[in-house]
Amino acid sequence: MLPDVRHDFPLLSRTVRNGKPLVYLDSGATSQKPHAVLNAEAEFYQFHNGAVARGAHLLAEEATDAFETARADVADFIRAAPEEVVSTPGATQSLNLIANGFAAASDGLGGSEADRFRLGAGDEIVVTETDHHANVIPWQQLAARTGATLRWIGANDDGTLRYEELDTVITDRTRIVAFTHASNVTGVVTDVTAFVHRAQEVGAVTVLDACQSVPHLPVNVAELGVDFLVFSSHKMLGPTGVGALWGRKELLDALPPSIYGGSAIKVVTMETTTWLDAPQRFEPGTQPVAQAVGMAAAARYLGDLGMDNVAAHERRIAQILREGASAIPGVRLLGPVDAPHGVLGIAAVVVEGVHAHDVGQVLDDRGIAVRVGHHCAQPLHRRLGLTGSTRASGHVYTSEDDAQAFLDVLATVPSFFGVTV
Amino acid sequence: MSDLEQMYQQVIMDHAREAHGRGLVVLDSPHVGESHQVNTTCGDEVRVRVALDGDTVASVSWEGSGCSISQASVSVLSDLVTGESLEHADVTYEAFRALMGNRGVPLDEFREDLLGDATAFVGVGKYPARIKCALLGWMALRDALVKAQKGEADD
Numbered sequence: 001m002l003p004d005v006r007h008d009f010p011l012l013s014r015t016v017r018n019g020k021p022l023v024y025l026d027s028g029a030t031s032q033k034p035h036a037v038l039n040a041e042a043e044f045y046q047f048h049n050g051a052v053a054r055g056a057h058l059l060a061e062e063a064t065d066a067f068e069t070a071r072a073d074v075a076d077f078i079r080a081a082p083e084e085v086v087s088t089p090g091a092t093q094s095l096n097l098i099a100n101g102f103a104a105a106s107d108g109l110g111g112s113e114a115d116r117f118r119l120g121a122g123d124e125i126v127v128t129e130t131d132h133h134a135n136v137i138p139w140q141q142l143a144a145r146t147g148a149t150l151r152w153i154g155a156n157d158d159g160t161l162r163y164e165e166l167d168t169v170i171t172d173r174t175r176i177v178a179f180t181h182a183s184n185v186t187g188v189v190t191d192v193t194a195f196v197h198r199a200q201e202v203g204a205v206t207v208l209d210a211c212q213s214v215p216h217l218p219v220n221v222a223e224l225g226v227d228f229l230v231f232s233s234h235k236m237l238g239p240t241g242v243g244a245l246w247g248r249k250e251l252l253d254a255l256p257p258s259i260y261g262g263s264a265i266k267v268v269t270m271e272t273t274t275w276l277d278a279p280q281r282f283e284p285g286t287q288p289v290a291q292a293v294g295m296a297a298a299a300r301y302l303g304d305l306g307m308d309n310v311a312a313h314e315r316r317i318a319q320i321l322r323e324g325a326s327a328i329p330g331v332r333l334l335g336p337v338d339a340p341h342g343v344l345g346i347a348a349v350v351v352e353g354v355h356a357h358d359v360g361q362v363l364d365d366r367g368i369a370v371r372v373g374h375h376c377a378q379p380l381h382r383r384l385g386l387t388g389s390t391r392a393s394g395h396v397y398t399s400e401d402d403a404q405a406f407l408d409v410l411a412t413v414p415s416f417f418g419v420t421v
Numbered sequence: 422m423s424d425l426e427q428m429y430q431q432v433i434m435d436h437a438r439e440a441h442g443r444g445l446v447v448l449d450s451p452h453v454g455e456s457h458q459v460n461t462t463c464g465d466e467v468r469v470r471v472a473l474d475g476d477t478v479a480s481v482s483w484e485g486s487g488c489s490i491s492q493a494s495v496s497v498l499s500d501l502v503t504g505e506s507l508e509h510a511d512v513t514y515e516a517f518r519a520l521m522g523n524r525g526v527p528l529d530e531f532r533e534d535l536l537g538d539a540t541a542f543v544g545v546g547k548y549p550a551r552i553k554c555a556l557l558g559w560m561a562l563r564d565a566l567v568k569a570q571k572g573e574a575d576d
Contacts, residue, residue: 017424355488357463357554358429365425373463387464387486417489418434 002313008034020367028393040297044290070296077299079220086245086279092134094230094245099138100258106146110256121147124173129155130183133376135209159186159335166198174204181213186335187346196225218307238298242291252278261285317345317394324407330414330421345394353419356388427544437489442499446482448472454569458561469561473569495558497538521552
């Protein structure tokens with residue numbers, strides 16, 4: 001069982017809106033940071049700051065060691081090998097890095113080993129209607145650049161994926177299947193095996209957006225069976241500005257880089273450049289080193305709590321939020337209360353007759369921080385007949401009282417706005 | 422009155438429920454302007470259509486969907502500027518902007534009089550994220566008025 005960790009998070013002790021205690025339920029957007037992360041980042045700057053992978057002085061050595069140790073810790077967190085983990089400025093950048101690698105290959109770059117990434121007319125890329133914009137737009141633009149066609153697995157009326165479409169939408173023409181591990185709106189965890197099984201049948205590369213899952217569930221890349229997996233630091237208790245891209249080594253070594261600069265190269269002449277192997281080929285320029293160190297501290301913090309404990313806590317919060325929200329008259333919970341592969345501690349709701357911004361305003365007035373709007377998932381909201389919703393999302397520091405406070409205030413919203421339920 | 426009650430004053434709730442000027446009017450006039458504005462953070466949208474008669478704002482009609490603040494605001498502005506001069510519409514807009522920037526504090530008496538029902542939005546000024554909601558309709562109005570004036574110039 002998860003201990004009470006609230007005291008580890010200094011921000012959570014502040015008050016908001018005229019002295020009210022903060023109930024932070026916007027962790028799906030960004031999480032709060034424990035002392036362990038804040039201290040790791042500060043300590044790097046105070047004692048070890050130097051240029052990574054450049055120079056031979058002691059600080060350069062220590063900084064390089066800190067950066068590579070951070071990579072190893074993050075890799076360990078998802079049961080991966082360090083050389084398969086690329087440090088990126090965030091999950092959005094990770095996804096763009098993959099898509100732009102395909103684009104560069106399609107432009108003829110990368111030599112013969114990049115043949116497997118070349119796309120053209122007749123090729124298809126498959127995403128899902130439930131994905132975050134960051135896992136839709138890069139593929140949409142890649143299709144536009146290469147002449148490939150974008151297709152998608154649709155959503156049911158309850159926002160869950162239409163698995164029956166896997167066999168018809170994913171075909172011999174499919175080259176990439178990009179999908180989310182868990183919806184950031186419904187919280188429903190995807191049956192990854194079903195996607196991977198179908199993608200492997202047709203020889204397509206799989207890309208998993210694990211932004212919502214890595215912070216909350218045990219993730220083991222080998223068990224998942226995907227080819228690429230991305231996640232961000234700031235949703236897993238770490239700093240902003242850093243994230244990770246995991247990929248199978250043979251794919252990473254063949255994928256052409258698409259951001260160019262120092263440190264990623266073997267030999268540069270005025271005519272040509274040869275790249276280092278992964279992960280360095282994707283890490284040109286000075287990296288967010290202190291942030292990477294902070295991200296590793298977050299991974300160790302979560303690892304020490306035990307991801308099974310974190311996941312059990314998540315289930316409890318999910319149950320309170322989702323059962324509670326679905327029982328309030330005039331409130332519609334997006335997605336099912338529970339699902340075969342589980343749900344995250346998220347509840348996106350619509351109060352009938354009241355706009356999401358107005359719902360969020362009432363909650364904010366009581367010190368409860370939630371997300372309002374489309375949560376970067378416009379296609380899913382449109383599919384559900386909505387422009388936006390109000391989303392509560394928890395993390396390790398979220399208490400049952402926090403979840404209950406959200407439900408209690410939510411229940412007062414219809415009457416505040418004079419809506420009869 | 423709590424901050425929340427100051428923000429959602431009865432006047433605003435009434436305008437949100439029974440909006441004035443809603444429903445685009447078909448205008449048979451050469452001096453018509455129309456503008457569609459979207460609040461990208463929430464997807465709220467409003468389309469305002471105006472007609473000018475000389476320097477007078479002869480007609481303001483609109484359609485849109487959004488939160489109570491954005492809908493009430495466009496309802497109030499249609500009351501405030503219909504039948505008034507362009508200059509009056511301008512001065513009223515400037516007063517409303519000033520109110521939004523005033524962090525929840527009422528303006529001077531002159532501008533309060535000018536704003537009428539729109540003074541009820543004073544509480545919105547305490548919430549930077551919601552100021553855009555209150556201004557959405559005004560942005561559409563101003564853009565529509567510019568287009569209507571250009572229409573005149575083309576004649």
